[in-house]
Amino acid sequence: MTEGNEMIHHTALVSDGAILGTNVTIGPFSIIHDGVTIGNGSSIGSHCEIGVFSDLASEKTLIIGVNSNIRSHSIFYIGSKFGKSLTTGHRVTIRENTIAGDDFQVGTLSDIQGDCTIGDYVRIHSNVHVGKSSKIGNFVWIFPYVVLTNDPHPPSEVRIGVNIGDFSVIATMSTILPGINIAKGALVGAHSLVNRDVASDTIVAGVPAKTIGLTSRIKLSNSPEESAYPWRRHFHRGYPLEITSEWLTEIYG
Amino acid sequence: MTEGNEMIHHTALVSDGAILGTNVTIGPFSIIHDGVTIGNGSSIGSHCEIGVFSDLASEKTLIIGVNSNIRSHSIFYIGSKFGKSLTTGHRVTIRENTIAGDDFQVGTLSDIQGDCTIGDYVRIHSNVHVGKSSKIGNFVWIFPYVVLTNDPHPPSEVRIGVNIGDFSVIATMSTILPGINIAKGALVGAHSLVNRDVASDTIVAGVPAKTIGLTSRIKLSNSPEESAYPWRRHFHRGYPLEITSEWLTEIYG
Amino acid sequence: MTEGNEMIHHTALVSDGAILGTNVTIGPFSIIHDGVTIGNGSSIGSHCEIGVFSDLASEKTLIIGVNSNIRSHSIFYIGSKFGKSLTTGHRVTIRENTIAGDDFQVGTLSDIQGDCTIGDYVRIHSNVHVGKSSKIGNFVWIFPYVVLTNDPHPPSEVRIGVNIGDFSVIATMSTILPGINIAKGALVGAHSLVNRDVASDTIVAGVPAKTIGLTSRIKLSNSPEESAYPWRRHFHRGYPLEITSEWLTEIYG
Secondary structure, three states: OOOOOOOOOOEEEEOOOOOOOOOEEHHHHHHOOOOOEEOOOOEHHHOOEEEEOOOOOOOEEEEOOOEEEEEEOOEEEOOOEEEHHHHHOOOOOEEOOOOOOOOOOOOOOOOOOOOOOOOOOOOOOOOOOEOOOOEEEOEEEEEEOOEOOOOOOOOOOOOOEEEEEEEEEEEEOOEEEEOOOOOOOEEOOHHHOOOEOOOOOOOOOOOOOEEEEEHHOOOEEEEEEEEOOOOOOOOOOOOOOHHHHHHHHHOOO | EEEEOOEEOOOEEOOOOOOOOOOOOOOOOEOOOOOOOOOOOEEEEOOOOOOOOOOOOOOEEEEOOOOOOOOOOOEEEEOOOOOOOOOEEOOOEEEEOEEEEEEEEEEOOEEOOOOOOOOOOEEEEEOOOOOOOEEOOOOOOOOOOEEEEOOOOOOOOOOOOOOHHHHEEEEEOOEEEEOOOOOOOOOEEEEEEEEOEEEOOOOOOEOOOEHHHHHHHHOOOOEEEEEOHHHHHHHOOOHHHHHHHHHHHHHOO | OEOOOOOOOOEEEEOOOOOOOOEEOOOOOEOOOOEEOOOOEEEEEOOEEEEEEEOOOOOOOOOEOOEEEEEEEEEEHHHHHHHHOOOOEEOOOEEOOOOEOOOOOEOOOOOOOOOHHHHOOOEOOOOEOOOOOOOEEEEEOOOOOOEOOOOOOOOOOOOOOEEOOOOOOHHHHOOEEOOOOOOOOEEEEEOEEEEHHHOOOOEEEEEOOEEEEEHOOOEEEEEEEEEEOOOOOOOOOOOHHHHHHHHHHHHHO
């Protein structure tokens, strides 16, 4: 079912059981299955498969918010829900029962294994593996080749997801062990193995990760008098003004 | 050549030189090349390329056993052979001269570089890189972002594969150096670099990995009196009853 | 626009604004966009998207040299330029403003994020992540799951790329921090975190990486009297004779 939509490529396969809003674009060789709803103004690239059936899905629907942009070769399972302005790289895989807020960005090759909750304005870079049962707060950043695990003694039937607090940052190639809590504003250094909880606004790094100190000790590379963290002091690209001005008020009063 | 098969999507390209069993499904935009044999009851997802030609293939055939499930966007080269019930995630790449047993499961984005032997009931999770000349036993588990290497002083013409014993477990984001032997039932901790052989039923972890002790010291998270290893004591999902009852007899007598 | 080309698969979508040389092959379900030039004798596999539009591209063209081979499911953005004999694995992603020399090989799943310069005869293996602003010399080897980073205090607007000298080798699963210089002929051991510059012909390894010694101390596995480095002493596969004989003259006089 489409609402006056003429931007579906003639090679795309769109099920009659899919609901496309106005001004939705579907690229060549893409497949949209039953139960999918795509919000107004959204774009699906080429070679995608959206709404893959799964017995494990709690709901037999997949909701993609307005003004979303799903790049080519991506795969979404049925059973998930995304707020407005979802943006993906290429070859993203997102499995069933993933509930994400607004303005979620997830990069090329990243794989979200399902049964996850993800807040608003989360940024997941390329090739990140989000294990089942992960909980990710708002304004979190996760960099390439990070893995969030969930099984304390693999293989087993136990799933204890990772919890990541608002504004925290996990740098490239770090592994977070099952059930670890990373508190608000924490920073996990690159190539670390995190096997203990991380306190708020604290840096940890190493294999296994040790506490290095407060994030405020890291200075801006181009202004060495100023702290680089909390990053919301200086990094505002991609966030609405009402949010960034609230941040500045919080920090500078 | 197809045996009364009506489940080939009209957009799929199936060579006359491919042999499909009964009740084989081929998804949209998939390509099946010459020399491919797909067993009865198997399913190939969308956007796959199965039977890619290679000069390096010892045999110009690719045999996929009965009741297999190859998910979308996967690529298989000619020259390999799989037992029954092969199951893959999405975007799997499997190159020439890979010989795998029954019930092999290999997750999304994993890449098997060829010239490998893989036993029965092996479970390779997402985004694992299996270098050429690897040998993997039966009932092995390999978790995300593990790399099995093969070149002792790269770049060179030398290929010395890794050997992984039955029932062993390699946790997330570990690198195994060329020629390393991991004995039966061993456990490599997450984010480790393994540069020495690992004894049976032994835990190693770290960069480089050190021996931590016997696997039996790890207890079940939900039953702290009981050892979590050997995992075949308690984890039976996906194995036939005749196998798991043999395991229980072996352990409990 | 095609020059007497009959090897475009009938399912491929080739823009009138693309320029294909003679004897160019385009595989099934592939898309070639406006502004793309593909040199004579090149082959594009199935399910590719070549010439993806980007606002960030300095030039609205993508130049692929003669005798190139781009394997299936690969994605190239507009705005890049490659010399002759580019060879890729499957599912490669190469973004805008990537300038590479001749004979560049880049493996399956690798992701080049753009704004990069890459020399001649560079070999990037599978699943390597080349961050924006990286500079890679000639004859460099980068092995699987290596990440070249660029942001000194993420997230930020700062991009300080990594510099990798000629003939250097970065082994599997290593992370290179922003702005690091790796000098000519250096060797980064597997699973390392490099946070300091690396001197020429020097080995570093560990998390964080420490200096181990000169590369010449590593001997050939099959000839233990001889050094394995510089590797151009013994490894010549894939390089033209005029180059390898120059190397031998340099080393042996």
